[in-house]
Amino acid sequence: MNSALGQGLILLSLATATVGCILGFAAGRSGSAAGLRWTRWLAGTYATSLILANLVMEYALLTHDFTVKYVDMVGSTSSPTYITIVSLWSSLEGSILFWGMILAIYIWGFLATTRQGHERMTPYTLATVLAVGTFFSFLIAGPADPFSAVQPRPDSMHTGPNPLLQNHWLMIIHPPALYLGYVGMTIPFGMGVSALLRGELGASWMALTRSWMLVPFGFLTAGVVLGGWWAYEVLGWGGYWAWDPVENASFLPWLTAAAFLHAAMLEERRGLLKAWTVVLLLVTFALTILGTFMTRSGVFNSVHSFTQSAIGPTFLVFLAVILVISVLLVGLRMHLLSDEGSLGSPLSRDAAFIVNNLLFAGFTFVVLVGTVFPLLAEAVRDIKLSVGAPFFNQLSVPIGLTIVFLMGVGPALPWGRTSGKEAASLLWVPLTTSLILGALALALGMRQLWPVVTLIVSLFAALVALRDMVTPVSALMRRRGLPPLAAASLAFRRGRRRYGGQIVHIGVALVVVSIAVSSSYQVIEEGMVPKGQSLTIADYELRFEESRSFREPHRDVLEAQFTVLQNGREVGSLGPRLNRYSGQMNPIGTPAVLSTARQDLYLSLMSVAKDGQAAGLRAFINPMVSWLWVGATVMVLGVLIAAWPRRRQKPATKAAA
Amino acid sequence: MTRPDEQAETLPWAGAPVASQEQFLSPEADHPNQGKPAQGKGKLFVAVALIVAAASLTWLVVGGVEQNLVYYLTPSELTAKGDDAIGANVRLGGMVAKDSIRWRPEETELKFKVKDHGAEIEVHASSIPPEMFREGIGVIVEGSIGSDGIFQTRRLMVRHSNEYKAPGDQETVDLDYMSQTLEDNGT
Numbered sequence: 001m002n003s004a005l006g007q008g009l010i011l012l013s014l015a016t017a018t019v020g021c022i023l024g025f026a027a028g029r030s031g032s033a034a035g036l037r038w039t040r041w042l043a044g045t046y047a048t049s050l051i052l053a054n055l056v057m058e059y060a061l062l063t064h065d066f067t068v069k070y071v072d073m074v075g076s077t078s079s080p081t082y083i084t085i086v087s088l089w090s091s092l093e094g095s096i097l098f099w100g101m102i103l104a105i106y107i108w109g110f111l112a113t114t115r116q117g118h119e120r121m122t123p124y125t126l127a128t129v130l131a132v133g134t135f136f137s138f139l140i141a142g143p144a145d146p147f148s149a150v151q152p153r154p155d156s157m158h159t160g161p162n163p164l165l166q167n168h169w170l171m172i173i174h175p176p177a178l179y180l181g182y183v184g185m186t187i188p189f190g191m192g193v194s195a196l197l198r199g200e201l202g203a204s205w206m207a208l209t210r211s212w213m214l215v216p217f218g219f220l221t222a223g224v225v226l227g228g229w230w231a232y233e234v235l236g237w238g239g240y241w242a243w244d245p246v247e248n249a250s251f252l253p254w255l256t257a258a259a260f261l262h263a264a265m266l267e268e269r270r271g272l273l274k275a276w277t278v279v280l281l282l283v284t285f286a287l288t289i290l291g292t293f294m295t296r297s298g299v300f301n302s303v304h305s306f307t308q309s310a311i312g313p314t315f316l317v318f319l320a321v322i323l324v325i326s327v328l329l330v331g332l333r334m335h336l337l338s339d340e341g342s343l344g345s346p347l348s349r350d351a352a353f354i355v356n357n358l359l360f361a362g363f364t365f366v367v368l369v370g371t372v373f374p375l376l377a378e379a380v381r382d383i384k385l386s387v388g389a390p391f392f393n394q395l396s397v398p399i400g401l402t403i404v405f406l407m408g409v410g411p412a413l414p415w416g417r418t419s420g421k422e423a424a425s426l427l428w429v430p431l432t433t434s435l436i437l438g439a440l441a442l443a444l445g446m447r448q449l450w451p452v453v454t455l456i457v458s459l460f461a462a463l464v465a466l467r468d469m470v471t472p473v474s475a476l477m478r479r480r481g482l483p484p485l486a487a488a489s490l491a492f493r494r495g496r497r498r499y500g501g502q503i504v505h506i507g508v509a510l511v512v513v514s515i516a517v518s519s520s521y522q523v524i525e526e527g528m529v530p531k532g533q534s535l536t537i538a539d540y541e542l543r544f545e546e547s548r549s550f551r552e553p554h555r556d557v558l559e560a561q562f563t564v565l566q567n568g569r570e571v572g573s574l575g576p577r578l579n580r581y582s583g584q585m586n587p588i589g590t591p592a593v594l595s596t597a598r599q600d601l602y603l604s605l606m607s608v609a610k611d612g613q614a615a616g617l618r619a620f621i622n623p624m625v626s627w628l629w630v631g632a633t634v635m636v637l638g639v640l641i642a643a644w645p646r647r648r649q650k651p652a653t654k655a656a657a
Numbered sequence: 658m659t660r661p662d663e664q665a666e667t668l669p670w671a672g673a674p675v676a677s678q679e680q681f682l683s684p685e686a687d688h689p690n691q692g693k694p695a696q697g698k699g700k701l702f703v704a705v706a707l708i709v710a711a712a713s714l715t716w717l718v719v720g721g722v723e724q725n726l727v728y729y730l731t732p733s734e735l736t737a738k739g740d741d742a743i744g745a746n747v748r749l750g751g752m753v754a755k756d757s758i759r760w761r762p763e764e765t766e767l768k769f770k771v772k773d774h775g776a777e778i779e780v781h782a783s784s785i786p787p788e789m790f791r792e793g794i795g796v797i798v799e800g801s802i803g804s805d806g807i808f809q810t811r812r813l814m815v816r817h818s819n820e821y822k823a824p825g826d827q828e829t830v831d832l833d834y835m836s837q838t839l840e841d842n843g844t
Contacts, residue, residue: 373722
């Protein structure tokens with residue numbers, strides 16, 4: 001029943017996507033109003049059918065209908081209900097279905113924001129989005145069909161979803177955040193393709209595209225950081241980022257999306273870089289598909305790739321098609337998007353934005369090469385190798401720091417041009433303040449070069465951002481005599497996008513400093529600790545009290561209790577664990593973390609002696625890690641502020657497109 | 658959709674991009690080569706700068722990748738390389754040999770041998786053996802071999818090749834190879 005219903009809905013989505021795609025392109029060419037109306041209707045039906053299909057799957061999961069293939073794969077009557085709900089995205093087939101639902105939600109949103117206006121741009125956009133939708137519906141209907149009816153396996157085989165998903169609540173929200181980021185890039189991609197096909201890129205279309213990029217960008221930011229946080233909380237090696245291919249896969253589109261958001265401002269303000277801006281949209285989308293391919297096809301057997309499948313090649317073909325079409329489109333249509341303005345002087349916000357875009361592109365190139373190289377080496381020369389983290393660090397540190405420095409320079413300078421004198425007067429206060437604070441850090445014992453440089457550069461950028469937020473408030477207070485709060489609220493309402501952007505910048509500064517400090521000043525100790533004795537790390541003593549094991553519904557837990565003493569005073573107790581899941585040979589750890597504003601004490605249990613008289617412990621002190629999560633939250637908040645829809649002051653006019 | 662109201666009050670230079678563009682195209686501009694006649698030259702300069710930047714980045718990336726490649730090798734492959742392999746950072750994958758594990762908890766010192774069909778290599782680690790570590794299990798160790806023929810590792814990863822699609826510890830492994838060696842062990 002569920003099986004047939006689900007398959008029917010997927011076939012409906014495939015049909016509506018295909019027809020809508022063709023009709024959309026036709027309507028884009030002919031400009032027919034009826035064609036657009038039908039395309040919109042088909043897109044809406046496509047979205048609805050996918051959402052319903054997801055609901056059917058959820059129903060099947062919750063009722064443990066093991067005759068549905070996917071439920072038979074990941075279902076378990078012993079899983080807690082919330083695990084059963086989220087097991088929709090625990091495995092390949094379900095996550096592609098879930099992918100479809102997110103696309104459906106975005107399509108609904110896009111249909112809502114384009115109800116009026118943009119009549120010339122919407123058909124091509126919808127057609128492109130539905131072309132992508134056709135591919136995914138095809139995947140769900142064929143190669144990755146989750147709905148097919150099966151003979152249920154014996155109940156003992158129903159061990160529930162992948163243990164990594166069950167092991168930590170972060171794994172429950174990390175994939176949806178990442179997917180909302182990834183899938184959301186489809187809409188701006190469609191909008192970019194539409195701009196190329198129409199050969200026009202007006203201000204209001206650009207602004208709409210920018211908003212549609214901001215939403216997935218915010219989710220992607222959250223998704224990338226949640227992934228790092230999850231790795232930190234689960235994998236037990238004391239870090240949050242290992243330049244793992246799958247981590248890189250999520251970071252790549254983030255970089256190009258960030259480049260786009262800046263290029264779009266340059267386009268909007270100065271009419272520059274139109275073609276480049278559109279290229280970034282296409283590249284970002286291609287990178288999300290590459291990322292989905294790398295995460296979901298099992299080409300890398302890395303931490304995240306727990307699904308190996310036969311649909312890898314299908315994805316690769318899709319990726320190739322996207323690349324070929326993108327290159328063709330850009331080659332044939334790019335000349336139509338010519339710049340209106342011309343570049344300002346080297347000392348201007350324009351120049352800072354352009355250099356920052358080049359650096360983002362360079363950063364993307366570095367990460368892409370390091371990520372794809374092992375795959376190519378294996379495919380071409382049949383040797384297995386990996387690219388070491390030092391490669392990424394060597395290049396990403398200087399590039400990243402220059403980007404952060406420009407993050408301060410750009411907003412400090414005006415658009416267009418500046419005299420050297422004016423630039424100096426705008427830059428010297430934040431620059432000298434950050435240098436003085438950097439010298440102070442040096443005096444206080446920060447002796448390593450890169451962390452100090454990072455601190456100075458990030459402080460500089462943060463100070464510029466703060467000044468940029470305070471200046472309008474004080475100007476309003478002076479000129480209009482408003483009280484501080486009223487002035488702040490007016491300034492905020494008027495320049496919400498600017499405030500959002502600067503808040504993001506402050507978040508970036510926090511994140512970057514925290515990364516530099518935590519990776520440069522990590523302390524590691526490990527050893528077998530006999531019962532009643534301690535392992536010493538920095539000024540902490542970790543006393544092994546006892547180990548205990550107990551059963552939870554879905555796993556067996558082995559926990560070692562440690563009392564934490566700091567300078568001889570008891571400050572708490574930590575219980576790092578090893579969890580064993582049925583059907584799983586290797587235990588999965590749950591490190592225990594004592595987090596303070598200054599540093600994290602991070603305990604990872606390696607083993608417990610058979611008699612329980614000793615515990616193998618690996619202990620880390622990770623300075624400033626909590627600021628990474630704080631900074632990331634600030635970033636997402638900033639994106640949210642910038643993306644929040646403005647109240648409609650006037651109905652959309654014909655100026656659209 | 659330019660929003661001139663956003664910054665107009667506080668930033669006199671913001672807004673109306675076209676006007677300001679005319680401003681700096683005027684002859685009084687600080688940078689005369691920005692004027693229209695010199696624009697072709699400016700563009701050429703930008704293009705050359707871009708090409709130089711792209712080329713040097715490519716050079717850095719290619720060089721950097723080559724320096725930081727970590728090869729996956731079996732004990733036989735590593736042995737076959739002889740002296741060439743000394744000091745190079747590699748990932749050695751194989752089985753933990755029978756009766757080879759010596760673990761001294763007091764010093765956190767772990768010694769064992771990693772083998773495949775043809776060769777056996779002594780591995781020293783100063784880390785706690787992971788929970789699943791035992792004879793006959795597949796492991797990957799990252800580190801380098803010294804002139805004494807001993808492989809020093811900083812990182813020990815335990816492998817298993819049960820058919821359940823299980824997550825790995827960190828990195829990738831040649832599953833075919835692992836299952837082959839597992840069968841080997843069984844006979």
